[in-house]
Amino acid sequence: MTDALPATEYRRRMEIYAQEGANRAAQLGNRGPIRLDDHGKLHADIVEAYWKHGFYVFRRALSDSEVGELRKDVMHVLAHAPIGPQQSVDANGEPAIGTEMKRFPYFFVKPLSDPVGGTASSEGRHMSKMAEAQPDDDAPEYVIQIIAGMCQLFESGLRVYGHPGLLAVAEAINGPDFVPYNDAIFVKQPGLGGSVAWHQDGVTHWDSSNWDEGIHGVNFQAQLNRTSPLSCLWVVPGTHKRGRVDIKAMVEANGGSDQLPDAIPLHCEPGDVTIVNRQTLHCSFANTSDDFRISVSWGMHRREAVIGQHGHLLQPKEVIYDEEFITKRSSVIQVAIDARRQYYSEEKPYEYMPFKTVAKQYQWNPENFERVIRDYNTRDMGI
Numbered sequence: 001m002t003d004a005l006p007a008t009e010y011r012r013r014m015e016i017y018a019q020e021g022a023n024r025a026a027q028l029g030n031r032g033p034i035r036l037d038d039h040g041k042l043h044a045d046i047v048e049a050y051w052k053h054g055f056y057v058f059r060r061a062l063s064d065s066e067v068g069e070l071r072k073d074v075m076h077v078l079a080h081a082p083i084g085p086q087q088s089v090d091a092n093g094e095p096a097i098g099t100e101m102k103r104f105p106y107f108f109v110k111p112l113s114d115p116v117g118g119t120a121s122s123e124g125r126h127m128s129k130m131a132e133a134q135p136d137d138d139a140p141e142y143v144i145q146i147i148a149g150m151c152q153l154f155e156s157g158l159r160v161y162g163h164p165g166l167l168a169v170a171e172a173i174n175g176p177d178f179v180p181y182n183d184a185i186f187v188k189q190p191g192l193g194g195s196v197a198w199h200q201d202g203v204t205h206w207d208s209s210n211w212d213e214g215i216h217g218v219n220f221q222a223q224l225n226r227t228s229p230l231s232c233l234w235v236v237p238g239t240h241k242r243g244r245v246d247i248k249a250m251v252e253a254n255g256g257s258d259q260l261p262d263a264i265p266l267h268c269e270p271g272d273v274t275i276v277n278r279q280t281l282h283c284s285f286a287n288t289s290d291d292f293r294i295s296v297s298w299g300m301h302r303r304e305a306v307i308g309q310h311g312h313l314l315q316p317k318e319v320i321y322d323e324e325f326i327t328k329r330s331s332v333i334q335v336a337i338d339a340r341r342q343y344y345s346e347e348k349p350y351e352y353m354p355f356k357t358v359a360k361q362y363q364w365n366p367e368n369f370e371r372v373i374r375d376y377n378t379r380d381m382g383i
């Protein structure tokens with residue numbers, strides 16, 4: 001971290017950029033509540049705005065009580081998480097939560113660092129290294145940046161996966177035959193959270209003959225705390241239409257700075273849910289702010305974009321996403337819908353087309369926890 005800036009200087013530079021970005025964001029808009037039409041479909045104006053800019057911010061999509069439950073559950077996991085990479089005990093020396101899962105659910109980073117920019121990680125999609133900042137002397141050696149596997153770790157995580165309004169959004173973007181990608185809770189503690197370097201998520205279809213602006217799917221992020229432009233996700237609007245962009249060249253053309261000129265921050269209030277096209281260029285900066293950002297994230301693909309592909313991002317290349325694999329992973333959505341039905345009895349459940357005739361086999365109960373949910377994320381589908 002020898003080139004890292006003092007955190008105060010990093011923050012000073014970010015504050016100027018953040019203000020400019022917030023002004024650009026205010027002009028663009030693309031924010032509002034989830035609005036469904038008389039048939040329960042996402043309002044056409046929102047769909048159009050999403051395809052125009054490659055993102056949308058849904059205000060207050062989650063109720064205060066749902067946000068409160070998610071926050072309590074995430075904080076519980078953080079309090080009982082392993083003390084560092086490859087560790088299995090928490091800060092009290094007790095067995096850490098989730099370490100029995102087949103996929104170790106935590107990703108650690110050094111405070112205020114960029115762990116992946118300019119490396120071969122995830123097929124080299126984070127092409128350029130971000131600026132880093134120096135943490136305080138008493139900062140821990142590592143902090144958690146990602147918690148995976150929320151549908152297994154706590155029930156509020158499973159329930160949000162079955163949210164009817166958000167599933168209607170997934171349908172409006174991907175069509176009714178949509179399938180899941182993965183989930184990841186991004187944790188960016190104040191003065192500690194590392195960056196996530198500029199990248200486009202997709203790695204599979206850039207050169208496909210049927211490439212289009214939606215082929216790599218869409219990501220959702222539910223915000224549990226208020227975030228400012230200093231701590232939130234940033235996007236470069238419209239880049240989902242441009243094919244694979246040359247991030248290195250963009251940074252070089254910007255005098256070597258990662259503060260890209262056309263980017264805008266997706267700062268949010270608790271309960272807001274952002275959707276970002278997986279081809280839209282996005283990043284988050286090292287968190288030198290006072291915000292504690294917790295972003296509960298998950299993604300959805302079109303089935304036709306996934307079927308027959310091999311595991312690019314999450315599994316070895318020998319793993320093929322065939323019908324059986326996809327059906328098994330997608331059944332988590334159906335169980336989540338039922339978990340939500342049992343908990344929010346006043347809400348109209350989403351009808352998930354691929355499981356319409358077999359929904360009864362996927363009720364939320366201990367048996368289906370073992371059959372469907374346990375280690376479900378070994379079947380995440382990243383394209």
Ligand SMILES: O=C(O)CCC(=O)C(=O)O
Nearest residue numbers: 186196219233284295297
């Ligand atoms: O939320 C963040 O900080 C990064 C999210 C991200 O890169 C992603 O969802 O692909």
